[in-house]
Amino acid sequence: MFETNYSEASFKFELIPIKLRSVSFQKLGNNLIDNISLSINSKGITIILGPNGAGKSILMRLLHGLEKPSSGEVLFNGINLNNTIRLKQAMVFQNAVLLRRTAIENLSFVASLQRPKQTSNLNKLLQEVGLYEKKNLPARRLSGGEKQRLSLARALVSRPEILLLDEPTASLDPYSVQMIETLLIKLRNQNTKIIFITHDLNQARRLAEDIIFIHKGKLEAYQSAREFFNNPESKFAQAFVQGKLIF
Amino acid sequence: MQLFSESLQTAFYLIVSGNSDLFEIIMLSIKVSLTSLFGSIVIGLPLGAFLAIHRFRLRSIILSILNALMGMPPVVVGLIVYLYLSRSGPLGFLSLLYTPTAMIIAQMLLVIPIIAALSAQIIEDLHIEYRDLFRSLNVSTFKAIMAYIIDAKMSLLTVILAGFGRAISEVGAVSIVGGNIDHLTRVMTTAIALETSRGNLSLALALGFILLAIALGVNIFAVKVKNWAMDR
Numbered sequence: 001m002f003e004t005n006y007s008e009a010s011f012k013f014e015l016i017p018i019k020l021r022s023v024s025f026q027k028l029g030n031n032l033i034d035n036i037s038l039s040i041n042s043k044g045i046t047i048i049l050g051p052n053g054a055g056k057s058i059l060m061r062l063l064h065g066l067e068k069p070s071s072g073e074v075l076f077n078g079i080n081l082n083n084t085i086r087l088k089q090a091m092v093f094q095n096a097v098l099l100r101r102t103a104i105e106n107l108s109f110v111a112s113l114q115r116p117k118q119t120s121n122l123n124k125l126l127q128e129v130g131l132y133e134k135k136n137l138p139a140r141r142l143s144g145g146e147k148q149r150l151s152l153a154r155a156l157v158s159r160p161e162i163l164l165l166d167e168p169t170a171s172l173d174p175y176s177v178q179m180i181e182t183l184l185i186k187l188r189n190q191n192t193k194i195i196f197i198t199h200d201l202n203q204a205r206r207l208a209e210d211i212i213f214i215h216k217g218k219l220e221a222y223q224s225a226r227e228f229f230n231n232p233e234s235k236f237a238q239a240f241v242q243g244k245l246i247f
Numbered sequence: 248m249q250l251f252s253e254s255l256q257t258a259f260y261l262i263v264s265g266n267s268d269l270f271e272i273i274m275l276s277i278k279v280s281l282t283s284l285f286g287s288i289v290i291g292l293p294l295g296a297f298l299a300i301h302r303f304r305l306r307s308i309i310l311s312i313l314n315a316l317m318g319m320p321p322v323v324v325g326l327i328v329y330l331y332l333s334r335s336g337p338l339g340f341l342s343l344l345y346t347p348t349a350m351i352i353a354q355m356l357l358v359i360p361i362i363a364a365l366s367a368q369i370i371e372d373l374h375i376e377y378r379d380l381f382r383s384l385n386v387s388t389f390k391a392i393m394a395y396i397i398d399a400k401m402s403l404l405t406v407i408l409a410g411f412g413r414a415i416s417e418v419g420a421v422s423i424v425g426g427n428i429d430h431l432t433r434v435m436t437t438a439i440a441l442e443t444s445r446g447n448l449s450l451a452l453a454l455g456f457i458l459l460a461i462a463l464g465v466n467i468f469a470v471k472v473k474n475w476a477m478d479r
Contacts, residue, residue: 064383066379066382066383083385086383086385087385089383090383091383093379093380097376097377097379097380099377099394099398100398100399101397101398109394110384113384113385113386113390158384
């Protein structure tokens with residue numbers, strides 16, 4: 001069981017709904033996100049789908065404040081994204097970025113940043129991701145799947161209200177994928193809002209409550225998972241679901 | 248070959264006989280080099296870290312200057328320090344010329360560019376790797392710099408060793424600002440230069456072997472520390 005004790009305060013979904021109002025993002029003259037407006041009201045797992053280069057990671061970085069919109073605004077429960085809101089989020093990056101320290105030290109680094117001091121049991125977090133036995137190993141010596149699980153455990157140290165995951169299971173072994181998915185479901189049941197990027201349609205079917213589909217920086221569909229897979233809103237989404245090439 | 252074997256014997260004899268002059272020179276060499284190294288780390292490391300993580304207009308110019316200074320001839324540094332510390336110079340009132348302090352200052356000017364430029368490159372690489380994570384965690388600049396230094400400690404140790412090598416092997420600057428005064432500012436390198444000019448090649452070479460042994464010992468110690476840390 002996932003036993004990390006979240007305080008009552010973190011069960012209130014203070015940051016929902018998440019709204020994007022006419023958000024665009026340009027870089028080097030390219031429109032990477034093109035006038036996206038949507039309101040995420042669901043409290044379950046929201047999956048962002050789309051082909052390579054669609055702008056999924058940029059969209060997530062905009063949600064986390066790592067990029068600033070060229071125009072438009074990102075609102076959390078009506079408040080513009082700021083540092084306070086960002087501290088209530090945590091992000092797991094596509095390529096696990098780990099400090100050149102032991103597994104437990106990666107977690108304790110984040111714990112040392114928390115004000116007030118958080119009470120998460122770091123050893124318990126490592127147990128949850130199956131890394132307790134390796135807690136004193138340098139993080140760089142872990143396998144790809146272990147590194148990603150450690151990244152996830154580290155993200156949970158701050159007990160985020162919103163957890164953003166950028167393809168955390170890409171090219172991982174089935175054991176690691178299953179472990180991460182199980183953990184995400186438990187977190188969802190503990191009322192952590194999860195936004196998750198994946199290419200894996202089966203994974204989306206397993207986990208998603210609602211799905212955002214973007215293509216070439218444009219929002220093509222935002223539907224509940226059931227609606228998305230049964231009757232996608234756009235022809236691109238339909239082609240994607242059918243496994244066809246889309247241009 | 249005979250000269251080399253004689254020199255080795257002389258070096259061995261000088262050490263086992265407990266020659267007080269020799270030990271005085273060795274101790275002053277180590278003291279001056281370590282002090283200048285410490286001062287260079289205190290200034291060079293934060294400077295390198297600052298240049299690594301901040302983007303500002305003059306950054307690339309400063310880095311280019313530091314890179315150029317890494318290859319600056321020691322005699323030029325010695326001359327500049329000499330001009331500043333000489334009686335008619337702007338810092339002449341401090342009466343530091345021909346003292347170990349002047350030698351430390353000259354060595355620091357040689358070592359700071361090495362520490363700053365190389366650590367900037369190492370920390371910049373780490374900064375690129377950690378940047379998004381630290382922004383995501385809202386890590387303060389101070390804590391980020393500390394994290395970079397801790398996580399890059401092995402590479403930075405190599406930089407520090409390079410700085411120590413530059414300091415302990417340097418002769419041009421310390422002879423100009425130190426004057427190679429017996430029992431006051433004579434260090435290994437200036438003693439070697441003096442004995443060579445006197446034609447006492449055997450003793451000069453013996454001193455060279457001892458200097459080499461010190462540098463080798465420091466490097467072996469550093470490698471041991473590095474391996475120990477890597478295993479952890």
